[in-house]
Amino acid sequence: MSDNNKINKSKPMVVPKGPGGRQMAGAGAKPANAGKTLKRIFSYMTSKWYLLVIVAVCVLCSSGAMIAGNYLLRPLLNDYIIPFIGQSNPDLTGFISLLVIMAVLYGVGVLATWINNRIMLTLATKTLFRIRTELFEKMEKLPLKYFDSHSHGEIMSLYTNDTDTLRDMLSQSVPQLLSSLFTVVGVFTMMVVLSPILTLLVVVMIGLMIFITGKIGMKSGKAFKAQQENLGKVNGYIEEMIEGQKVVQVFCREEISKADFAQLNNNLREAGTRAHTFANILGPLMNNLSHVNYALTAIAGAVLVIMGKLDLGAIASFLQYTKNFSQPISQMSTQFNGILNALAGAERIFRLIDEERETDEGKVTLVQVMDYNGVLTESFAHTGMWAWKKPDTGELIPLKGDVRFQDVSFGYKENKTVLHHIDLFAEPGQKIALVGSTGSGKTTITNLINRFYDINQGAITYDGIPIKDISKDALRSSLGMVLQDTHLFTGTIADNIRYGKLSASMPEIIGAAKLANADTFINHLEKGYDTLITGDGGNLSQGQRQLLAIARAAVADPPVLILDEATSSIDTRTESLIQKGMDTLMEGRTVFVIAHRLSTVRNADVILVLENGQIIERGSHDQLIAQKGKYYQLYTGAFELE
Ligand SMILES: Nc1ncnc2c1ncn2[C@@H]1O[C@H](COP(=O)(O)OP(=O)(O)O)[C@@H](O)[C@H]1O
Numbered sequence: 024m025s026d027n028n029k030i031n032k033s034k035p036m037v038v039p040k041g042p043g044g045r046q047m048a049g050a051g052a053k054p055a056n057a058g059k060t061l062k063r064i065f066s067y068m069t070s071k072w073y074l075l076v077i078v079a080v081c082v083l084c085s086s087g088a089m090i091a092g093n094y095l096l097r098p099l100l101n102d103y104i105i106p107f108i109g110q111s112n113p114d115l116t117g118f119i120s121l122l123v124i125m126a127v128l129y130g131v132g133v134l135a136t137w138i139n140n141r142i143m144l145t146l147a148t149k150t151l152f153r154i155r156t157e158l159f160e161k162m163e164k165l166p167l168k169y170f171d172s173h174s175h176g177e178i179m180s181l182y183t184n185d186t187d188t189l190r191d192m193l194s195q196s197v198p199q200l201l202s203s204l205f206t207v208v209g210v211f212t213m214m215v216v217l218s219p220i221l222t223l224l225v226v227v228m229i230g231l232m233i234f235i236t237g238k239i240g241m242k243s244g245k246a247f248k249a250q251q252e253n254l255g256k257v258n259g260y261i262e263e264m265i266e267g268q269k270v271v272q273v274f275c276r277e278e279i280s281k282a283d284f285a286q287l288n289n290n291l292r293e294a295g296t297r298a299h300t301f302a303n304i305l306g307p308l309m310n311n312l313s314h315v316n317y318a319l320t321a322i323a324g325a326v327l328v329i330m331g332k333l334d335l336g337a338i339a340s341f342l343q344y345t346k347n348f349s350q351p352i353s354q355m356s357t358q359f360n361g362i363l364n365a366l367a368g369a370e371r372i373f374r375l376i377d378e379e380r381e382t383d384e385g386k387v388t389l390v391q392v393m394d395y396n397g398v399l400t401e402s403f404a405h406t407g408m409w410a411w412k413k414p415d416t417g418e419l420i421p422l423k424g425d426v427r428f429q430d431v432s433f434g435y436k437e438n439k440t441v442l443h444h445i446d447l448f449a450e451p452g453q454k455i456a457l458v459g460s461t462g463s464g465k466t467t468i469t470n471l472i473n474r475f476y477d478i479n480q481g482a483i484t485y486d487g488i489p490i491k492d493i494s495k496d497a498l499r500s501s502l503g504m505v506l507q508d509t510h511l512f513t514g515t516i517a518d519n520i521r522y523g524k525l526s527a528s529m530p531e532i533i534g535a536a537k538l539a540n541a542d543t544f545i546n547h548l549e550k551g552y553d554t555l556i557t558g559d560g561g562n563l564s565q566g567q568r569q570l571l572a573i574a575r576a577a578v579a580d581p582p583v584l585i586l587d588e589a590t591s592s593i594d595t596r597t598e599s600l601i602q603k604g605m606d607t608l609m610e611g612r613t614v615f616v617i618a619h620r621l622s623t624v625r626n627a628d629v630i631l632v633l634e635n636g637q638i639i640e641r642g643s644h645d646q647l648i649a650q651k652g653k654y655y656q657l658y659t660g661a662f663e664l665e
């Protein structure tokens with residue numbers, strides 16, 4: 024199965040949620056440098072700094088309006104409602120205007136909250152838009168090496184999980200935390216103003232509540248973590264089973280899989296029960312405690328009133344404040360954790376954005392040329408003739424397709440050399456075959472020609488120019504590649520062939536498809552060339568996908584062609600059918616062909632036999648057969664190519 028089809032073992036994509044769906048403490052990794060990351064996130068918004076000011080003002084307004092509105096309960100009771108008791112015809116003008124003021128205050132609060140939410144939401148989505156754009160642009164510029172050491176799932180979760188939590192943080196957690204802070208400070212001040220003694224009582228009660236929340240929260244945090252780990256295991260197992268469903272069925276392992284799954288599923292159930300037991304206790308407990316708090320405060324307040332130390336209006340206001348005080352305090356820790364979680368995610372995003380991009384010191388470019396009596400001049404019209412252009416002198420070197428390796432050694436990782444002292448030369452128009460068992464380094468050689476990876480030692484030249492001096496775009500546009508893993512994109516069949524040359528006309532596309540012998544099967548599809556391909560060509564056979572990949576390379580009409588097991592999944596009959604097309608395709612081009620079936624490389628100019636990253640034999644088919652070495656063994660079937 025090709026790497027592209029693999030579902031990677033991602034980190035579990037689900038962020039643990041605590042009571043009320045918010046993220047729990049201890050769930051994600053903590054940010055390494057919260058301050059710096061926060062500053063960087065806000066730097067995305069500073070072009071609209073005035074909006075941030077408006078947000079801060081709105082947050083202040085809504086908290087302030089709530090605090091002031093609540094305070095007005097005191098004069099409302101003391102100056103109007105209590106004196107009204109027993110009066111048959113009270114004068115309501117002052118009372119009504121006070122009510123209107125209160126209504127306006129609460130109205131302003133609601134309006135301010137609405138404005139602040141709208142602005143933060145727009146700012147947050149804009150910021151995410153910019154971050155996603157940067158992330159994607161950077162991803163397109165990363166060296167392939169990056170993808171060797173980072174799984175698809177890991178990279179995917181930057182776009183999904185991490186951006187999601189970041190949005191929540193910007194549009195919710197940050198403004199809410201800000202509002203909580205304002206409210207707590209404001210309400211506390213007002214409570215002290217109204218009655219220091221009652222404030223002391225409330226503080227003690229809330230201290231007790233925080234203590235209990237902390238205790239249960241810690242237990243529940245651990246339980247949630249355990250639940251998360253178990254969820255990760257279950258998800259991983261499911262992914263693996265989806266991927267390996269065919270193998271499971273072939274080996275009749277359904278029952279065993281079911282049993283394994285039941286075990287994992289049961290662990291998850293138990294962990295889930297434990298986690299939610301704590302979480303479910305917490306809510307009602309807190310509710311009841313706050314009711315107790317309310318009642319105690321009311322009783323203590325009544326005592327103070329009876330003692331003549333406090334007026335009735337003050338108690339009404341104070342009780343209102345008590346409610347407004349405990350709520351933001353109990354929410355602050357979840358908001359704070361939400362922010363920490365999001366910051367950790369943002370750091371992962373920024374880490375990718377800060378990755379070193381693929382370097383390219385190559386300055387030699389590829390240009391179209393005209394030939395005036397043997398003198399090349401650059402042409403801006405389409406001539407079909409190409410030449411390398413040196414950056415400083417402007418010298419033009421005709422593109423021929425002469426590729427040479429001199430003493431090339433290479434390893435993907437520093438301490439593990441994969442290719443040892445490779446020497447090879449391919450003259451223009453030659454067909455070079457690479458054969459050897461799986462893992463011997465054939466694909467690696469092609470990875471070096473197109474500079475997917477840069478070499479550690481030795482030199483590779485292309486028409487006499489060291490390839491590291493050629494810009495990667497120019498180099499790759501001169502190479503036609505059929506990779507070992509075919510990859511098709513969502514789009515029509517024609518689109519997928521056109522991927523090789525965006526300006527290709529329909530006749531060109533059909534011509535290329537005919538060359539690759541793909542035309543027949545395409546015409547049998549219901550919509551022909553307009554048939555939609557989805558999910559990496561899941562509706563086509565492996566062989567059909569390879570035919571399309573060959574057509575895609577053919578349409579680009581490159582001077583050098585690299586075919587990496589391009590026909591490995593095509594049956595021998597179809598292969599012999601396309602052989603003629605392939606031969607036409609290869610004519611006049613330098614071709615590196617890695618072949619699965621040795622019969623297809625018989626007519627190669629040079630056959631290189633690789634073993635453990637070394638060339639152990641080289642020569643034509645007849646020479647190698649006569650040599651009676653490894654090639655002879657491979658060819659006569661003494662050794663099967665895997
Ligand atoms: N991206 C990679 N990172 C690390 N090692 C790799 C990578 N690709 C291939 N290798 C290793 O390099 C060796 C040669 O692989 P490859 O050139 O793909 O062999 P072949 O195409 O002949 O089957 C193998 O041992 C393989 O494990």
Ligand SMILES: [Mg+2]
Pocket residue numbers: 465466467507587
């Ligand atoms: Mg290979």
